[in-house]
Amino acid sequence: MELLEKLTILSDAAKYDAACTSSGARRGYKEGFIGNTSTSAMGCCHSFSADGRCVTLLKVLLSNQCVYDCKYCVNRRSNDTPRAAFTPEELAELTIGFYRRNYIEGLFLSSGVLRNPDHTMELMIRALQILRETYRFNGYIHAKAIPGAAPELVERLGLLADRLSVNIELPSEAGLKSLAPDKTKGAILAPMRQIQTRGVQCKEELVKYRHAPKFAPAGQSTQLIVGATADSDLRILRLTQGLYDRYRLKRVFFSAYVPVVAHSLLPSRDTKPPLLREHRLYQADWLLRFYGFRAEELLDEGTPDFNPLVDPKCSWALAHLEFFPVEVNTADYEALLRVPGVGVVSAKRILVSRRAGTLRTEDLRKLGVVMKRAQYFLTCRGQMSEGLRFTPESLLRNLIAAEQPGLPGARMEQLSLFGA
Structure with missing residues (x-):
């Protein structure tokens, strides 16, 4: 398969992942390297930096082949869709080529699960190693850690990327069991805890040793799908509050479910994505992060969903x-x-x-x-x-x-x- 054809398939397969931002990265000029993330408030994928500049990155999957059969996912193994996969060398060469042409300023890398989580993470790590060590790329990289991968692989990935994310996807364990039976709550939360703990250790090491290696300096984020299950806004907001409290996440992203596959447990294909509901959750998330509100103040059992008419x-x-x-x-x-x-x-x-x-x-x-x-x-x-x-x-x-x-x-x- 031609490289351009792979890019077309794998960039389109990555469009449903909203957990994508470069905010918080600090990679300035370094002699002998190319690329940088110039401020601590950068955006990516057509978001905006603090100075109003639009910052873009290559948002792509390493592969859309997946051994999991998550009912809501267009890349699930039972779905009939064109499949493709980059080699680590192809992905690194493509990224650096786009950067040199001034198309992008960084990379957002995720992947379907090839064979098993460890094998997938090893391929992702190899691609980032080529970028950092062979091409001396010093720009922003956001990588998705694969739930269930070995802790040492998460460690290696965090030393190469600016931000890590582990997508929870579904707000409840019941929804996870019915729609994503190959995933478990423990497998998702374990790397999130590791990233949070390792990030604290890294900051302590940098206080003592100026040149200590940086582990995911821009922190971690996650994504929740809104509308694929019957979970209320209250459940989603409580989970969001808990993630901020326990794992010190930088952002929780909400993605209105787009009915791309047909299944009896999912909304019908003609259902419109709940974009207004997603918007209200983002507004509530802002209140949690910057205004001192708590989830239990905004919603309760008597009013489990936000009023669509007012913020x-x-x-x-x-x-x-x-x-x-x-x-x-x-x-x-x-x-x-x-x-x-x-x-x-x-x-x-x-x-x-x-x-x-x-x-x-x-x-x-x-x-x-x-x-x-x-x-x-x-x-x-x-x-x-x-x-x-x-x-x-x-x-x-x-x-x-x-x-x-x-x-x-x-x-x-x-x-x-x-x-x-």
């Missing part, structure tokens, strides 16, 4: 009206972050600006506050926005209208929610 922060605010209004001139940072329309940057700006004097309502928009949401939940010098009148019943309609301006029902009512 999770607004949903929380509507369920906790006793917390509001927040006075912007006296509230602490944590309280400001709870206000819909106030983000991390705007909350910090408020804290800095109010040192110079009392803030007014018209000042908030200049500080980055999204007033179409925030106006219902904050006060300046004890007063809400002039002329603002609404009731608890109309508040939800107004927030929906703020998020979806084309919808009717945004008329202001004549009573204030928080008193006269």
Whole structure:
């Protein structure tokens, strides 16, 4: 098979993996090497760096041949699809060729399971060794560790890659048993624990020895499929919270299930991917990582799924009206972050600006506050926005209208929610 034909098959097979980012890598210029990851906030696969630059990488599978039969996967062994596999030498040569042509700035490498996890990992390691040692490639590499592989292979892979990831895929053990019977919870979590522990050790070694080898310096991530099983948003969010707490993951990615294969246990082929649900989970993930929320605050057994009409922060605010209004001139940072329309940057700006004097309502928009949401939940010098009148019943309609301006029902009512 021609190399270009292999690339067409294997790059297309990799498109369903969303756990792909270069954020956190620090690989600057090194004499005698080519390529670099210039900042600690890089993106990849058409995401953006801190300076606004679009950064791309080659996102490809080593092989789409797989001995596993995961029901949701287009590369499962029972699926009739064209198969291909790179040799380590072909993959390394292809990557460095693309880099020299300025097509890419790094590599995202995953693979189906060839023969067994250990054999697959050995091939991946060989490809990365050729890139790092033969071609002296110093750019970003994100590699997928194969669940069930030997710990020493995970160690070797982590010393060659900037970021590692182990995809959990399904949010519950029951879903894993029914849709991916060849995988086990223990086999997935074991390398995640090893990566987390080894990363801590690496940081301690670097404090003592400046030139100690770096193990996956950009950390680890994982991916969860949304919509392939009946798992609720609450279960997914609890799992996400647990992964951040126990394994110190950099990111948990959510992938709306695309019905690419037909099976009785899966949604039908004509089912649309739950893209809005995926979006709400990403918004909730942001609240967990940067806003101090916990999973149990955002959802509970009585409300196990997010409201599709408003974002999770607004949903929380509507369920906790006793917390509001927040006075912007006296509230602490944590309280400001709870206000819909106030983000991390705007909350910090408020804290800095109010040192110079009392803030007014018209000042908030200049500080980055999204007033179409925030106006219902904050006060300046004890007063809400002039002329603002609404009731608890109309508040939800107004927030929906703020998020979806084309919808009717945004008329202001004549009573204030928080008193006269």
